[in-house]
Amino acid sequence: AQSVAQPEDQVNVAEGNPLTVKCTYSVSGNPYLFWYVQYPNRGLQFLLKYITGDNLVKGSYGFEAEFNKSQTSFHLKKPSALVSDSALYFCAVLTGANNLFFGTGTRLTVIP
Amino acid sequence: NAGVTQTPKFQVLKTGQSMTLQCAQDMNHEYMSWYRQDPGMGLRLIHYSVGAGITDQGEVPNGYNVSRSTTEDFPLRLLSAAPSQTSVYFCATAIGPPGEQYFGPGTRLTVT
Numbered sequence: 001a002q003s004v005a006q007p008e009d010q011v012n013v014a015e016g017n018p019l020t021v022k023c024t025y026s027v028s029g030n031p032y033l034f035w036y037v038q039y040p041n042r043g044l045q046f047l048l049k050y051i052t053g054d055n056l057v058k059g060s061y062g063f064e065a066e067f068n069k070s071q072t073s074f075h076l077k078k079p080s081a082l083v084s085d086s087a088l089y090f091c092a093v094l095t096g097a098n099n100l101f102f103g104t105g106t107r108l109t110v111i112p
Numbered sequence: 113n114a115g116v117t118q119t120p121k122f123q124v125l126k127t128g129q130s131m132t133l134q135c136a137q138d139m140n141h142e143y144m145s146w147y148r149q150d151p152g153m154g155l156r157l158i159h160y161s162v163g164a165g166i167t168d169q170g171e172v173p174n175g176y177n178v179s180r181s182t183t184e185d186f187p188l189r190l191l192s193a194a195p196s197q198t199s200v201y202f203c204a205t206a207i208g209p210p211g212e213q214y215f216g217p218g219t220r221l222t223v224t
Contacts, residue, residue, distance in 0.1 A: 009152075034211050043116075043202055043215030044155070051209075090154060094211045097162065098143045099170065102154040 002027045002095045004074075006103035013081045014111050021076040021106045023091030032094035033074045035065055036102075039087045047089075050074060061085070081110045115139065116216035118203050124222045125193040133188040133219050135203030143206035144186040145213070148172065148199040155202065161186055193223045 004025045013019045025031050032051055036044040048059025055067045065076045076089060091103040119134045137144065145160035147170075157170030161180040175197060177189040190197060200220050204213040 032211055041218075043204075043217050044213075045215070046207075046212050049209075049211060092211070098206050098210050098213075099145070099157055099160060100155075100211060100213065101171075102147075102156070104152055104154040 002031070002093045002101055004033070004091045004093045004101060004103045006089075006091055006106045008106050009104070010107045010109070012109045012111060015083055016080050019076075019078050019081040019085070019108065019110070021089050021091075021108060023074045023076065023103060025072050025074060025091075025093055027093060031074075033065075033067065034092040034094070034100065035059065035063070035074075035076050036090045036092060037087050038090065038105075044090065047076070083110045083112050086110045116203055116205055116214055118201075118216040118219050120219060121217070122220050124224065125190075126224055127194060129193050130189070130191050131193065133190075133201055133203075133221070135186045135188065135216060136184050137186075137203075137205045137214075138184065139205060139207065139214070140183060141205040141207065142183065144180070145170070145204050146176070146178065146186070146188045147202045147204065148197075149202060149218075150199050158188065158201075190221075193221075195223045197221065198223045 034049045035047040038044045050067045058064045092100040095101045116137045142163040146158040147155040149155045156172045159178040161167045202218050203216040207214045
């Protein structure tokens with residue numbers, strides 16, 4: 001079965017510092033991996049995806065993610081955090097034609 | 113172009129009552145899905161549909177019913193509400209490549 005795990009419920013980072021939100025995956029075959037963001041009282045928004053190709057994928061709002069096959073990880077990164085990046089972040093894996101299995105989420109707080 | 117709309121935004125039910133959560137999209141996409149979001153558990157897929165007249169179960173379908181008579185609408189029915197169904201419900205449609213989904217704003221349901 002395809003699944004992802006987010007080991008941290010909460011990540012705090014100072015504004016201007018780099019941020020990392022961790023995700024590990026367990027899949028059979030080649031993984032299709034995604035990051036979504038949820039701002040307060042809103043639905044989820046697609047950030048970026050890895051399908052194949054370059055291990056570093058770039059997405060919206062300056063975020064990027066690094067796919068690491070040997071460590072079965074897909075960590076979300078940003079070089080310089082903004083207060084407005086504070087939100088709930090979800091890692092997900094494609095499980096069917098279009099279905100997603102989501103991780104439990106990581107709350108990112110950027111401290112001014 | 114409203115995207116994905118969900119009604120109502122909030123609802124309180126008593127145990128045993130029934131209700132329908134509405135979801136509509138104006139993007140003419142075939143794929144639609146329902147998720148529930150619970151603290152510490154991420155989003156879990158309830159039901160999905162790959163086109164009018166076609167529905168299938170996701171990870172947590174028990175207690176929920178769906179139908180898809182048109183491309184635009186994908187209602188979720190609770191036949192006899194239980195406190196365990198207290199959650200935030202999100203409807204989503206696929207916006208193109210597999211896994212890239214557009215989420216509605218959600219319905220917060222409380223069952224007492």
